Amino acid sequence: MPILAGKELRIVGFLCNWCSYGGADTAGVGRFSQPTDLRIIRVPCSGRIDPLFIVKTLLYGADGVLVSGCHPRDCHYGQGNFYARRRLEALKRFLPIIGVEPGRFEYTWVSASEGQRWQQVVQGFTEQVHALGPSPASAVFGACREIPDEKGGPRVAV
Amino acid sequence: MKIGVFVCHCGSNIEATVDTASVAGTARAFPDVAYATDVMYSCSEPGQDGIIQAVREKGLDGVVVASCSPRMHETTFRRAVERAGLNRYMLEMANIREHVSWIGKDREANTNKAAELVRLAVEKLRRNRALFPKSFDITRRVLVIGGGVAGIQAALDCADGGLDVVLVEKTSSIGGKMAKLDKTFPTVDCSSCILGPKMVDVAQHERIALHAYAEVEEIGGYVGNFEVKIRKKATFVDWSLCTGCGLCMEKCPSRKSHDAFNEGVGLTTAINIPFPQAIPKKALIDARFCRQFLKGKCGVCAKVCPSGAIRYEMEDEVITEKVGAIVTATGFDLFDHTKYGEYGGGRYPDVITSLQYERLLSASGPTGGHVKRPSDGREPRTVVFVQCVGSRDTSVDRPYCSGFCCMYTAKQAILTKDHIPESQSYVFYMDIRAPGKLYDEFTRRAMEEYGARYVRGRVAMIYPKGDRLLVRGADTLMGEQVEIEADLVVLAVGAEAAAGSPALAEKLRISYDKYGFFMESHPKLRPVETNTAGVYLAGACQGPKDIPSSVGQGSAAASKVLGLFSRQKLESDPQISQVNQRRCVGCGKCALTCPFGAVKMIDVRGEPKAEVIETVCQGCGICAVTCPQGAVQLEHFTDNQILAEVNALCQS
Structure with a gap:
């Protein structure tokens, strides 16, 4: 299903169930309005997020990826966000090396009570991605999809 | 499908x-x-x-x-x-x-x-598959953190329900803030008369193990099987010998120690029992003031103690308790009024907090229940109460209403008239918030029967004039400035999260809001549960609460614990990690990263392999990311499932 052309960009969020997903819920309950671009994938803990998920999401054509977990020292599982922080910080420094603009990936910490903060995070990140515009990766992959396979039918992207 | x-x-x-x-x-x-x-x-x-x-x-x-x-x-x-x-x-x-x-x-x-x-x-x-929960054994004991009225209620209800209770209290006596109050609204009951018997019940209950002057140091494990390390701070008195006779207090030469129980109104001795109804009624040496510790010589208490209980060499002791559930009832602290420079910032001795005033009113307080000005001991004639000090004020980052200050101020105005019939009270208020059974009637009585004059408006400035205080404010209903010469000013300080709340929340792995209050699972439907299974909340640690609400929550938390323990075994969530042993190379990284020790290394035909202990795994999935082979997968959050979600968004 396509995003609304001209209006939205493809932004994917990975949120831990206990803090940030709850924070996004709190924002909803408080009717803190947000841009509609973001699609949230729920995971139990930010420590469950493999940096490769983010790389694949970006290479598959997402224009931005946002990760959010519990504040450090406040992880539901004790240590998950410490692992996440190390992995994500390494990833953040690595992404420009493979040609992804730095602003397309962010990670942040939002607790279940911080509905308003979640609104600010989503607004800020969406604006940041919109300033960068559509990801070139999506054009590359989009073009790949147009190339017919040997049998002449439309090629299915990887 | x-x-x-x-x-x-x-x-x-x-x-x-x-x-x-x-x-x-x-x-x-x-x-x-x-x-x-x-x-x-x-x-x-x-x-x-x-x-x-x-x-x-x-x-x-x-x-x-x-x-x-x-x-x-x-x-x-x-x-x-x-x-x-x-x-x-x-x-x-x-x-x-x-x-x-x-x-x-x-x-x-x-x-x-x-x-x-x-x-x-x-x-x-x-990509989901059917999952089936496993059951596991539980430790049917409960830890209650905090011995205020909410914690006392939770402990008693759990113990009466047949559970063994471990009650941990930070100070040397249970009772909390309620023990410091003289009377309670709206009935004007004597606070210690209604709380005292409950405290005695705690002390005498065979199922309650009370650790006073102790703090929770570390919490491991999970619902049904927590392991808690408790630091029993050194009291320098062997409580198994101390009889609470109070002889040491009579003879102690360090008579200028900070009196925490009396909120710093008056002084106490370095060795002391905080108040007559203290439970446990045991003495404790405050090493910051004791001559033996400061100068290395004194030893008077050791000489006079009839049971030889004094132990200057005592050290902190850390004990471990196994429990299946935890009730947190750590209460609140008072807003520090010295942040308000316009109210004197703590410089004027006759500008005091409401809880200090409560100690002045109390018969067991430092003045024996006679209201006297801290500066010169004179009986005040004009008393000004200022409401919302550290409540509903964004300039000090306290935008919330503390809920009970309107009521206790009305009570204190009534008590002032009772103590000093010729006195006149003034109350500066923003709004009267009295939503409770008989609450509004009570504030009306303060005004109509006891003649307290309520002025709707904020106080702009308090400054000394001679030996009195000039309180200048606005009467927004009359639209004019007001100046009152007061003998005593009582600040209705608001509630804030107890010091150390965030640190405790992190140990318990529960959420807290930006002010440090703990977050409930659902604000309406799950008010005493947290999102961490087996951890419950009671009282003001979740947000400001008066005594009836705190007691209600104490009982509610106890009923949740009793409900949890009504089953012989608990069911584990089957959304946990699984090891594909054909892919596992036995590197053991998963076992090292697991915060719960849920991965153990086993021997399969001479090869080391990882295995998940199903009832211990909590399903965080850290191991799944750590595994270099992709051999560990978290059920219902497998790599394939998450990538399928990504694909659905990006590839179609």
């Missing part, structure tokens, strides 16, 4: 900004979707029956409900799916209310987004 999609209107909560019929229509084209419809209220009885009926009639083997947050109703719909004869884990939810309809008004964009979220859920569900 045959999937049914149910898109909920939630009345107008979703339908107003999402075209649910169109979402259901779009969903029919998704892979494996055999049935899709929109429903008015999917969580209602007809809504759930509709799901069950569709599962049976259409032969569905998986259900997607697009409605509110799974944090709200996942359990509800899991039960419905189970009643329909499916495995309860063959359910996925798309959160199209909190994450879509409530955060934007653009119907086109919302409908599109909702359909995409349904698509995610469908893709995830297609």
Whole structure:
């Protein structure tokens, strides 16, 4: 299903169930309005997020990826966000090396009570991605999809 | 696979900004979707029956409900799916209310987004498999942290219900803030007369082990099997010998120690029993003031103690307790009024806090219940009460209402008149908040029967004039400035989270808000539960509360613990890690990273392999990312499932 052309960009969020997903819920309950671009994938803990998920999401054509977990020292599982922080910080420094603009990936910490903060995070990140515009990766992959396979039918992207 | 999609209107909560019929229509084209419809209220009885009926009639083997947050109703719909004869884990939810309809008004964009979220859920569900919980043994004991009235109530209710209770209190006596109060509103009961017997019950209950002057140091484990390290701070008195006779207090030469129980009004001795009704009634040496510790010589208390209980060489002791559930009742602290420079910032001795005034009113207080000015011991004639000091004020980052200050100020105005009949009280207030049984009547009595003059407005400045204080403020109802010459000013300080609350929350792995108050699982429907299984809240640690509410929550938390322990065994969540042993190379990284020690290394035909202990694993999935072989997968959050969700968003 396509995003609304001209209006939205493809932004994917990975949120831990206990803090940030709850924070996004709190924002909803408080009717803190947000841009509609973001699609949230729920995971139990930010420590469950493999940096490769983010790389694949970006290479598959997402224009931005946002990760959010519990504040450090406040992880539901004790240590998950410490692992996440190390992995994500390494990833953040690595992404420009493979040609992804730095602003397309962010990670942040939002607790279940911080509905308003979640609104600010989503607004800020969406604006940041919109300033960068559509990801070139999506054009590359989009073009790949147009190339017919040997049998002449439309090629299915990887 | 045959999937049914149910898109909920939630009345107008979703339908107003999402075209649910169109979402259901779009969903029919998704892979494996055999049935899709929109429903008015999917969580209602007809809504759930509709799901069950569709599962049976259409032969569905998986259900997607697009409605509110799974944090709200996942359990509800899991039960419905189970009643329909499916495995309860063959359910996925798309959160199209909190994450879509409530955060934007653009119907086109919302409908599109909702359909995409349904698509995610469908893709995830297609890769779900039936899971079955395991049961495990539990330790049927409960830890109560905090011995204020909420903690006392929780401990007594649990103990009366047949559970063993470990009660940990930070100070040397239980009782908390309530023990410091002289009277309680709206009945003007004597506080220690109603609390005292409960404290004695705690001391005498055979099922309650009380650790006073102790703090929780570390908490490990999980629901049913927590392991708690408790630091018993050195009291320098062997409590097994101390009889609480108080002889040491009479003879102690260090008579200028800070009196924490009396809120710093008056002084106490370095060795002391905080108040006559203290439980346990044992002496404690404050090493910051004791001559033996400061100068290395004194030893008077050791000489006079008839039971030889003094131990200057005593050190902290750390003990470990195993419990199955934890009730947190750590209460609140008072706002530090010295942040308000306009009220003197703590420079004027006759500007005191409400709790200090409470100690002046109390017969067991430093003045024996005679109201005297701290500066010169004179009886005040004019007393000014200032409300909302550290409440409802964004300039000091306390935008919330502390809830009980209006009431205790009315009580203190009444008591002032009782103590000094010729006195006159003035109360500067913003609004009177008296929502409770007999509360509004009570504030009216303060005004009408006891003649307290209520002035609606804020105080701008307090400054000394001779030996009195000039209070200058506004009367916003009359639209004029007011100046009152007062003998004593009482600041109705608000409640704030107890010092150290965030640190404790981190040990308990529960959430707290920006002010440090602990977060409940649901503000209305799960007020004493937290999102960490087996950890419950009682009293003001969750937010400012008066005594009846705190007691109510103490009992509520106890009933939750008793409910939890009513089963012989607990069921574990089966959404946990699994090791594919053919892929496992036995590197042991998963075992090292697991925060719960849930991965053990086993020997399979001479090869080391990882294995997950199913009832210990809590399902965080850290190991799944750590595994270099992709051998560990978290059930229902496998790599394939998450990537399928990514694919659904980016590749179609």
